[in-house]
Amino acid sequence: MKKAAIVLVPLLVFLGMPLGTALIITAMSAPAVGQQLQTLECGGVAPATGAWRAPFQQKYTVSDRGFGREFHPIHNEWRMHTGQDMVSLPGPGPVVSIGTGKVAFAGQMGGYGNVVDVQHSEGVVSRYAHLASIDVTRGQSVEAGTKLGVEGTTGTSTGEHLHFEIQIDGRAVDPMPWMTKHGAPLNGKAVAAASQTPEQVPANVEEGGVGFTLPIPGAPRKDSLHNEALPIPANIKKLYIEAGKKYGLAWTLLAGVGMAETAHGRNTAVSSAGAQGHMQFMPSTWQSMGTDGNGDGTADIHNTADSIYSAARYLVHEGATRGGGEGVKEALFAYNRATWYGNDVLYYAEAYGGGIVLGTTTDCTETSGTSSRNLPPLTDARAKKVLTWAAEQDGDDYVMGGEGPDAWDCSSLTQRAFSQIDVSMPRTAAAQRDWLAAGNGIRIKPGEEKPGDLVFWDSYLGPNVIGHVAMVWDPATKSTIEAQSTNTGVGHFSYEGKEDKQIFEIWRVGNVSDNPSRST
Structure with missing residues (x-):
C-alpha cells in the first residue's frame, strides 16, 4: 500500500505548549532536565516476535x-x-x-x-x-x-x-x-528461544500477536490420578469456548476447571467449604467476580453460563494471561490453593486438547517495579523522534499480530516506535499500560496530555481489559497516530469520545532508557 505524505505540523505544539501544562510537567520533574533513568524490567521472558x-x-x-x-x-x-x-x-x-x-x-x-x-x-x-x-x-x-x-x-x-x-x-x-x-x-x-512471524502466529491469537501454550501438568496430582477426563456435554462445551474466546483463554483450561470442580455439572452440590455452582465459587468471591454470562442482567452463582464466564474472568484477574505458563499456574493456585489442584486442571486441559492463551510471557504488574519513583517525563526531542517514525508508517496495513515492516497492530506499532529511542515495552496494549504503571510512566489527567503520550481503552477484548493503545499526535484536536483497525490501517485518527469507555487512561512515558548511559 502506498504511504501517505507525512505531515508533522502538529509537532509544533511541542514549542507552543501552554504555560499551565509546562508548569505541571515541571512540578513532576525533580530530576535534572533531560536526565534518563534506567528502564524497569518486567518479570518473565520477552516473546521473540518479528x-x-x-x-x-x-x-x-x-x-x-x-x-x-x-x-x-x-x-x-x-x-x-x-x-x-x-x-x-x-x-x-x-x-x-x-x-x-x-x-x-x-x-x-x-x-x-x-x-x-x-x-x-x-x-x-x-x-x-x-x-x-x-x-x-x-x-x-x-x-x-x-x-x-x-x-x-x-x-x-x-x-x-x-x-x-x-x-x-x-x-x-x-x-x-x-x-x-x-x-x-x-x-x-x-x-524466548524461537521467533514468531505473522504467518506462524496461531489463528486465534489476536491483539498483540502474542500467545503461549498452556503449561504441561506437573506433579503432584491427586484427583486426576483416578478420575479420567469425562466427555463434555455440547451445551457446556459451547460455554467454555465462548467464555475462553471473550477472555483470551484456551477453552480447555476452563474445561479443566469444570472437570476438576463438578465433572462439568454432574455434581454441583455445595462443597464442605461452602463453594457453589458449576465452577464452585465461594459467595464472598462471587461478590466481586460474579459475571452475567447469559445476558439476562443478573449474575447468578447457580447459573451455569454465569459461573463459567466468572471463572474465566477470575483466572484473568489473577494473572492467567500474564507471565506465560507461570502466570497460569499462579492463577490456578489462587482459584484453589493447592499445587495438586493446578496440575489436575492442566492434566484435564491437556486431555481436551490443550491450546493457546492470548497473553504475554512477560509479567508487568505494579508490584514488579515502583510506581512512586520520581520520573522525569519523556523529553520533547525524544517524543518527537517517536512520532516522526510512527508517521512514516502512515498508510501501512493493520494486521492482528503484524510486526512490520508494512503491517502492524496497535501495540506492535507503539512498541516499535518507542524502540527508536532505546525504550523497550511489552508486546500487548494491556501489558504496556502495566509496564508504565510499574514505574516507567506517569498517569496523566485527560486534558493535560501532550504529543507522544499513550491513550489506552478497552476494546474487543471486553470492558474489563485494555485492548487498544494509540499515540497522541495533537492534543488540541485529540488526534492520534495509531494502527486502528483492519479497515482503516495505520494513520491519523481521534480519541475524542473514548473518554466514555469503561477503561480510558492516558500515560506519559518517563524519560527512561534501556541504556541510559548511551545517547538516544
Whole structure:
C-alpha cells in the first residue's frame, strides 16, 4: 500500500505548549532536565516476535566497547572496532541467529577466533565471533533463534564475550541503531528461544500477536490420578469456548476447571467449604467476580453460563494471561490453593486438547517495579523522534499480530516506535499500560496530555481489559497516530469520545532508557 505524505505540523505544539501544562510537567520533574533513568524490567521472558531478535536467549550486558575507534586491550593501540561486544548472564550461553538466512562461514578467522557469518536478505550479514564452539555448517539454512554456537574467548580476546557485527554489502555498520531500527534493540533482556512471524502466529491469537501454550501438568496430582477426563456435554462445551474466546483463554483450561470442580455439572452440590455452582465459587468471591454470562442482567452463582464466564474472568484477574505458563499456574493456585489442584486442571486441559492463551510471557504488574519513583517525563526531542517514525508508517496495513515492516497492530506499532529511542515495552496494549504503571510512566489527567503520550481503552477484548493503545499526535484536536483497525490501517485518527469507555487512561512515558548511559 502506498504511504501517505507525512505531515508533522502538529509537532509544533511541542514549542507552543501552554504555560499551565509546562508548569505541571515541571512540578513532576525533580530530576535534572533531560536526565534518563534506567528502564524497569518486567518479570518473565520477552516473546521473540518479528523477523529479528537478539543474538542471546538469556539476559546479557552490552559492553561499553562498541562500534568505532576503541583502544585494543591486547595490542595497546587505537583501532577501528567493527562491532558490539556483549556478555551473557550469568555465564557463557548459547549464541543464536538474529534472523532467517544461510550460514556463509563457519570456522576460524584470525583474531576473531571461531566465527559464524549468516547471510540474510538485502546484503545483510550478521557475524558472531570469539565462539567457544560452533554448532552449524557452511550452507546450512537457519531461522531467527537457531543456535549457532556457544559464547567464548577464542582468538584475540581477554575474556568470554560475543563480538557481534552487522555488515551491509560488505561494510560494517553500528549494530546498536541497526538492531533498534529493525525492532530488536540490544537492551540486555532475555528473549524466548524461537521467533514468531505473522504467518506462524496461531489463528486465534489476536491483539498483540502474542500467545503461549498452556503449561504441561506437573506433579503432584491427586484427583486426576483416578478420575479420567469425562466427555463434555455440547451445551457446556459451547460455554467454555465462548467464555475462553471473550477472555483470551484456551477453552480447555476452563474445561479443566469444570472437570476438576463438578465433572462439568454432574455434581454441583455445595462443597464442605461452602463453594457453589458449576465452577464452585465461594459467595464472598462471587461478590466481586460474579459475571452475567447469559445476558439476562443478573449474575447468578447457580447459573451455569454465569459461573463459567466468572471463572474465566477470575483466572484473568489473577494473572492467567500474564507471565506465560507461570502466570497460569499462579492463577490456578489462587482459584484453589493447592499445587495438586493446578496440575489436575492442566492434566484435564491437556486431555481436551490443550491450546493457546492470548497473553504475554512477560509479567508487568505494579508490584514488579515502583510506581512512586520520581520520573522525569519523556523529553520533547525524544517524543518527537517517536512520532516522526510512527508517521512514516502512515498508510501501512493493520494486521492482528503484524510486526512490520508494512503491517502492524496497535501495540506492535507503539512498541516499535518507542524502540527508536532505546525504550523497550511489552508486546500487548494491556501489558504496556502495566509496564508504565510499574514505574516507567506517569498517569496523566485527560486534558493535560501532550504529543507522544499513550491513550489506552478497552476494546474487543471486553470492558474489563485494555485492548487498544494509540499515540497522541495533537492534543488540541485529540488526534492520534495509531494502527486502528483492519479497515482503516495505520494513520491519523481521534480519541475524542473514548473518554466514555469503561477503561480510558492516558500515560506519559518517563524519560527512561534501556541504556541510559548511551545517547538516544
